Amino acid sequence: MKRLLIPLAAACLSATALAFPAQAAPHWVKDPLTPQAKDAYGAAAFWLDANGAALKKASHYHWDAKKVDKIVRKGGSKPDDGKPGATAPTKTGSGGKTKNVNLPRTIGKVFFIDKAGNHKWCSGTSIQSRHRNLVVTAGHCVYEQGDDVFAKWVFVPGYYQGKAPYGIYVGAYAFTHYDLDTYDDFDGDYAFVAVHNGFKLAGEKEVTQKEYNAWAGDKWIKPRELTREEFRKCQLNLGHCWSEGKDTKSQLVGPDHPDAVLEKDEVSPDAYKKARTGRGQGHKYGEPVTESVTAKEYNAYKGPGTKAKDKAGNLTITRYYVQKWVKPGDARKYFEGRFVIGVAKDTGRLGDAVGGQGFAWNQPMNQQTMVFGYPAAPHPDGDKPFSGVTPKYCAGKTGTKTIQANMFKVETHQVLKCSMTPGADGGPWLIKWNNAKRTGYVNGVTSVFYDNDGNDRVDHVSSAYFDGETADVYNKANYAQTKAIVGPNGELLQ
Incomplete structure (x- = not known):
C-alpha cells in the first residue's frame, strides 16, 4: 500500500501465530x-x-x-x-x-x-x-x-x-x-x-399441516389436482383444498377468431347435402364415415345418421359431419395442498x-x-x-x-x-x-x-x-x- 507502517514484529514463513503492531488509525x-x-x-x-x-x-x-x-x-x-x-x-x-x-x-x-x-x-x-x-x-x-x-x-x-x-x-x-x-x-x-x-439441500419431505406450520426452514405447498367428487370429500373432511376458475360454456365463433377451435358436429344426410364445401361454420367436415358396429351399438344409436343391414347380417352406421368452430369454455379446477418441507444437511x-x-x-x-x-x-x-x-x-x-x-x-x-x-x-x-x-x-x-x-x-x-x-x-x-x-x-x- 502507499502508506508506510511501523515495522511488524519479526516472523518467518513457518510461523503459526500473527503479531501485529498497534496502528494509529484502522485502515x-x-x-x-x-x-x-x-x-x-x-x-x-x-x-x-x-x-x-x-x-x-x-x-x-x-x-x-x-x-x-x-x-x-x-x-x-x-x-x-x-x-x-x-x-x-x-x-x-x-x-x-x-x-x-x-x-x-x-x-x-x-x-x-x-x-x-x-x-x-x-x-x-x-x-x-x-x-x-x-x-x-x-x-x-x-x-x-x-x-x-x-x-x-x-x-x-x-x-x-x-x-x-x-x-x-x-x-x-x-x-x-x-x-x-x-x-x-x-x-x-x-x-x-x-x-x-455450509449446508446441502437433502431433498424434501411431505408432512402434516401442523408440522408444516412449525417448520422454520424452507417449505412450500405442492398442489395436486382433484376430481369434483374428491374435492367434495376434501371439503367435508375440512382438508386444505381449493378451486380455481369457473365453468363456462363454449361459444360459436367464426373460423378466423384467434381462439377458434375446429370441432365436428353430426347432422342428418339432408343437412350434410345442403352444406357448402370449404372452410367455415356449418360447412362439410370431410366425407361421410361408414363404420361396422355390433348389434348392441346398432340398437343403441339414436343419432341423425343412417343405419344399414346387408343380406349377410352385417351392421353399419354412416355418420355425416359439418364444421363447428367454437371458442372453448373453461372448467373449474380443484386442488388439494400437500405440505412439503425442504430438508437440509449441515456440512460443517x-x-x-x-x-x-x-x-x-x-x-x-x-x-x-x-x-x-x-x-x-x-x-x-x-x-x-x-x-x-x-x-x-x-x-x-x-x-x-x-x-x-x-x-x-x-x-x-x-x-x-x-x-x-x-x-x-x-x-x-x-x-x-x-x-x-x-x-x-x-x-x-x-x-x-x-x-x-x-x-x-x-x-x-x-x-x-x-x-x-x-x-x-x-x-x-x-x-x-x-x-x-x-x-x-x-x-x-x-
Whole structure:
C-alpha cells in the first residue's frame, strides 16, 4: 500500500501465530453480508434450488475486455513495510505423488447478485483462520465498485456445473482495505469473508399441516389436482383444498377468431347435402364415415345418421359431419395442498470440510508462484480458450519489482506472466506450493488483467502486494465468528 507502517514484529514463513503492531488509525473496514441464519438459509436456497439453476445461470464477473490495460512502469522492489510473516495452512487432503498439478480442494467460485440483478461469479479459496471459516478473494468480487457489498454472496468450494460437492457457504461478514471501500483503489483489491457453516439441500419431505406450520426452514405447498367428487370429500373432511376458475360454456365463433377451435358436429344426410364445401361454420367436415358396429351399438344409436343391414347380417352406421368452430369454455379446477418441507444437511465449517491455505505477507518478490482460478472471458481479440467450468492454473516467478497501471489506480501490484482471463479474478496466488499436500501460502489474489504486448490477448495478471496492512485486515477477519445455519434434523436455526 502507499502508506508506510511501523515495522511488524519479526516472523518467518513457518510461523503459526500473527503479531501485529498497534496502528494509529484502522485502515480496514468490516461490512455485513448475510449475518442472520434465516437470511443465510434463503441465500443458499436461492442458489441451490431447482438443481442449482441459479448457479448455472451465473456468468463471470468482468469489465469490458477491450479495456484490458497495459503496465505503465515498474516501481520499487517491494513496499518498505517490515519483515515477512506467515501463518501455516490447515490440512486439505493429500493428492499423492504425481507429475501433474493436484488442484487444491480449497479453491472454488464465489457467487453473488449485482445491483442490476445479474448472477455473477469470481474465483476464491478457503484460507486458514482461527474459526476455520474464512474465504479470500478479490475485493471487487465482494464490493461493487468499492462501495456496497454484493447480494446473496456465497462460496462453493470444488464447484462444477451447478454442483456443490462440499456444500454452499454463505458470507456473513466481509473485511477489506479502507482504500478499496472508500476510493475504489485496487492496491487494496482483496477481501476476506467469514462464512457460515455450509449446508446441502437433502431433498424434501411431505408432512402434516401442523408440522408444516412449525417448520422454520424452507417449505412450500405442492398442489395436486382433484376430481369434483374428491374435492367434495376434501371439503367435508375440512382438508386444505381449493378451486380455481369457473365453468363456462363454449361459444360459436367464426373460423378466423384467434381462439377458434375446429370441432365436428353430426347432422342428418339432408343437412350434410345442403352444406357448402370449404372452410367455415356449418360447412362439410370431410366425407361421410361408414363404420361396422355390433348389434348392441346398432340398437343403441339414436343419432341423425343412417343405419344399414346387408343380406349377410352385417351392421353399419354412416355418420355425416359439418364444421363447428367454437371458442372453448373453461372448467373449474380443484386442488388439494400437500405440505412439503425442504430438508437440509449441515456440512460443517469450511476449513474442516476442505482445509485452508496458509497466509503470507511482506514476502520477497520474484518467488515461484502458483495461481489458480476459473477463467472464462474471451481475450480482447474474441478468442475464448476457457469455459469457466473447471479451474486452471499459471505457474512462474513474479516480477522482481512492483508495477503501476492506469486502470484502477494501481501503484504497487505484483505481476505474473499468465494468460488466464476474467473469471479467474479472486483466485489465490500461492507460494511454497506443496503438490502432494495441495497447500501453499496465499500471497495475493488475481486482481487485474493485462495485454502488455498489444496483441489483443491477456498475457499478464497482477495482484495487490500483500503487506502489513493486508495482514491487519486478515487479522480482523481471523477473529470473526459465524454459526451453523441448520440443525441436526435439517431445521433452520435461529
